[in-house]
Amino acid sequence: MRADAQRNRARVLAAATEAFAAEGLAVPLDEIARRAGVGAGTVYRHFPTKEALFEAVMLDRITRLTEYAKTLAEAEDPGAAFFEFLRRMVFGAASSKDLIDALIGQELSGAGLIVAAKRDLHQAGAELLTRAQRASAVRADIGGTELMTLLSGTTLALQQNPADGEIVFAVLRDGLRAQIPT
DSSP: OOHHHHHHHHHHHHHHHHHHHHHGGGSOHHHHHHHHTSOHHHHHHHOSSHHHHHHHHHHHHHHHHHHHHHHHTTOSOHHHHHHHHHHHHHHHHHTOTTHHHHHHOSTTTTOHHHHHHHHHHHHHHHHHHHHHHHTTSBOTTOOHHHHHHHHHHHHHHHHHOGGGHHHHHHHHHHHHBOOOOO
16 A cells, blocks of 8 residues: 555544544544545545444454553553553543444444454453452452443443543442452
C-alpha cells in the first residue's frame, strides 16, 4: 500500500473510531469520510461496507486492550494491575456506544478475526484475574464468565448515567476484593 493510501486508511479508522464510539453504528459512512477529510470513495476503497469498517475498528480497539492487559501481566502488584485493567475496561466501554456490543454482543460472531481477538482479550483478562486471586487481592469465587457479566452490567449502567462512574466503579472494585478474615 502506498504511503498516502496508508495515511488515508489510518485517518478513516481514527474518524470511524471516534464516530462509532460517540454515535454507535448509526453514523453514515459519508459522515465518517467527512470527519476523516477524505472522499466517500476512499472509505469504500478500504472498507467496502460499514460492517467491514466497524469490524476493523473493533479489531484495533480489542487488540489494543489485549496488549495493555499483557503489559500489566508482569506488574509487581497483581491486584493493582487487575483493578487498573478493570478500570480501563469499564470506563472505556462505558464511554463508547460500540465497544460493549462488540465485546459481549453477537453482531460480530461471524468475524473470525474479532472472535479470535475477543478470545485473546478474555484470556489476558483471566490471567490478570488469576494473578490477583493468587495474591489474595481478588475474591477466589469469581471466574472469567462472572467477571464479564459484571463488566457488562456495570458498563451498561454507566452508559445510562455516566456521572455515577466513580462510585459505581468503587462498588464493583470493593465487591471483587478478597475479604480478609478478622
